Amino acid sequence: MEPKRLRQVSIISVVFSQSELLQKEVFLVETIESAAKESMTHLKAVCFLRPTSENIQHMKRVINNPRFGEYHLYFSNVLKNSHIQILGDADEHEVVQQVQEFYADFLAIDPYHFTLNLPSNHVYMLPAVFDPPSVQQICDRMVEGISAVFLALKRRPAIRYQRTSEISRRVANEVARLMYEEESPLFDFRRTEMSPLLLVIDRRDDPVTPLLNQWTYQAMVHELIGIKDNKVNIKEASKTDKEQQEVVLSSEQDSFFKANMFENFGDLGMNIKRMVDEFQQKGKSNQNIQTLEDMAKFVEHYPEYRKMHGNVSKHVTMVTEMSRIVDERKLMSVSQIEQDLACNNVGQAAAFEAVMNELNNDNMLEIDRLRLVMLYALRFEKENPQQLELFVNKLASRSIMYKPGLVYTLLKQAGTDKRTGDLYGNRDLFNRARNMARGLKGIENVYTQHQPLLYQTIESIVKGRLRDIDYPFVGNHFQHGRPQDVVIFIVGGSTYEEARTVAMQNAANNGTRVILGGSVVLNSAKFLADLEDIQRLGRASVI
Missing domain, CATH: 3.40.50.1910 (Sec1/Munc18 (SM) protein, domain 2)
Known part of the structure; x- marks a missing residue:
């Protein structure tokens, strides 16, 4: 139990599903500042909190007027002696059974x-x-x-x-x-x-990596839709059931996702097709119920069948929505230029022409225009500033959402003079040799060549x-x-x-x-x- 804004509930949710909590006989999950006042002395409360002064005061009020029969307090980090004293003084009803430090002050x-x-x-x-x-x-x-x-x-x-x-x-x-x-x-x-x-x-x-479009499953979902605490909200997906508007993407709770989270978009589509075919086969076998024994087998395996149905629906919905976004934003064309700017020895003249052609595309979204110009600016920061100014002016003429000066803010924060690493593999002999070998060997997927x-x-x-x-x-x-x-x-x-x-x-x-x-x-x-x-x-x- 924890105030929502401190998100201790999130720390638990990424490692335990609701059904797993129920299996552990946890029947009620609420925040410590919950407005509920009903007394439930037959239940024990396990409280998981960050050891902040604010939470100690919340806990003090709770144990001064306890709703539950017992309180077992677990803090996600080191607890100060003064905090222990405050809790001890407040426990007049002697409902606190234990106080422990359980080090989990992060989202795994x-x-x-x-x-x-x-x-x-x-x-x-x-x-x-x-x-x-x-x-x-x-x-x-x-x-x-x-x-x-x-x-x-x-x-x-x-x-x-x-x-x-x-x-x-x-x-x-x-x-x-x-x-x-x-x-x-x-x-x-x-x-x-x-x-x-x-x-x-x-x-x-x-600064290049967070600016690129992604083409492997987990990264692509976060880039195009967004992942928060291993949950994905797909409200804009067409023909989506209400129960499918928020879905869980967890490598610990979803075997298909675990096996495919790093797969590129093309391979992912084929793997989803195989999963759908397997599900259809199970569906046909479930329809062939002729005896009591068949019925018993169906009932026994029904929960597994329902779970598989939900999983198939979730991943098909996700990939369908991402395909729609890719087509709508013409991201395959944009991404190829991004990859060239990020990791190939493309010349400035060719890069300038490619970026300008994309900027002239009226169907291009503002965020995609801005990212392309930023990637160009990072790559050719020390060369021909007049051409970068042309791009910035182009952004200014048609940008509503983003300020074109953001390009210069990026260079001020993360330009070549501020960086330690060899971002483009040009300074170090080993990096240049590796880039050359990679270029000669070729890349299996042009959209995932960036490292x-x-x-x-x-x-x-x-x-x-x-x-x-x-x-x-x-x-x-x-x-x-x-x-x-x-x-x-x-x-x-x-x-x-x-x-x-x-x-x-x-x-x-x-x-x-x-x-x-x-x-x-x-x-x-x-x-x-x-x-x-x-x-x-x-x-x-x-x-």
Whole structure:
């Protein structure tokens, strides 16, 4: 039970379905500030809360006037002694049976991917002097989430951060202070030969990945429709039943999704067809009921049949809706140019012509125009600024939703002078050789050829090539050799394309396990919204 805005219910919902909770004899789920006053002393209450001062006050009021016979309190992170004292003093009715710390102060949306769902995610782009309280608040929340991950893993890591990012340095240093000083005994787990690694990096080091259209199932759903806490709202889908307007996409609760979440759109369509054919076969066998024995078998397997029916309907609806959006927005044409800008050695003249042709297409959506111009600006930032100005003016002449100045906001926040990594694989000899080999080998799918910068980062960690000068260690806690466990936290948000990269890396079984985390899970709309917020705050500061 937790106030809705703090979303502790979401932390539970991504790992347990409603039916699984019922199997555990959990019959009622509500927030701690629920208006219900009916006394139910025959029930026990299990309360799961973040250990904030606000929640402690909520809990104090609840146990002062208890509705349930017993209260079992679980906090998702470290509980202060002062908070325990407040709860002890309030428990006059002696209904609190236990108080425990259960470290789950994050949303585990997939086995190797977690998020914090931070509100006001744009704050990470602010200089600390601009709004110190907001920057400190978001920094504190990231420190709490990261520390909870390592408490859950029962490990204390060596910590590195991106040198060019002040917010990454700040988060890394505060995590180190918590783990090695303030709460050192709590993190004093059994030592292993090699400490895990925590690497804190900045979203602005790779602004390309959240701007691209996606063509693998999970990433594509988030880009075109949106995923929130593993739930997808498809209200705009044509001919959709009410019960299908919000569906769950969870690799833990849906075997078809687990098997296909990283498949490209073409293969996904064939796999869905096979699933539909299998379902139809089961439907025909269920119609052939002639004896009592047939009837008994039908009744026994009916729940499974209903579940399969719901699953088939869900995935067919999802793919049908995405196909509609792809056709409507002509995304196959747009995406091919995006991929060329993001990862091919396309010349500026050819890129300029391709982008201009798309901008002249009256059927193109504003968000697609803006993303193309941004990708062009990032790729050719140091070349011929007059051509970029032509694009910006073109956007200004027909843009209603987005301010064309957003292109320059992006360059100011994430331009080449602000980035650490070799985003386009041009600086480093190894990256140039790899790009050349990839070009000679050819790409099976032109729409999924892009690899996020995170791929190079993980490769550098695995091979022991992550440069100390670019990613320094915090304090004296150095690490020699290849770590077996790595947690990479992206300040500003992760993407599902990067989560796929991590999953592929772990599937390769090369001796290093990677976990990806971030302040939010981005798609292009969310990334652009964060840039808009920063642009607005920048104008306000000038005024």
